[in-house]
Amino acid sequence: PVSILKQALEVERYVATVDLYRMDKQGLVNYLTELLSDDTIQKLQSYQDPQTNTQIIQTILKTIKHLPPAFNQPIVSQLQQLAGHHQPTQDVIASFTKKINKTHRREKYSILIILLLTVFLCLLILFASR
Secondary structure, eight states: OOOHHHHHHHHHHHHSSSSTSSOHHHHHHHHHHHHHHHHHHHHHTTTHHHHHHHHHHHHHHHHHHOHHHHHHHHHHHHHHHTTTTHHHHHHHHHHHHHHHHHHHHHHHHHHHHHHHHHHHHHHHHHHHOO
């Protein structure tokens, strides 16, 4: 379990230094999916160390927080599998997923809102100048 935690911490440090817009998102997802393979999850659960599993989950959640929800989904499902029946960790994962989806939705519609606001201001200036 400690080696998986070390690898997760190394990936987190790497992602913290990389430009988020140029980062190979699919490569990161592939690496984390391999790191959290079903075999690895079974081994981690067999050690019955929920504290280490929670640390691994929190570290990986920090690592993937800048990825779009479409990239997060396979990793989040693996993390839920790793959390097992540990309810506090399941709650952390659910909260993370909800927050990421909300942020993505806000970013998605912010451009539309800005455009509508710009058109409204232009019309306001047009009618005010007459």
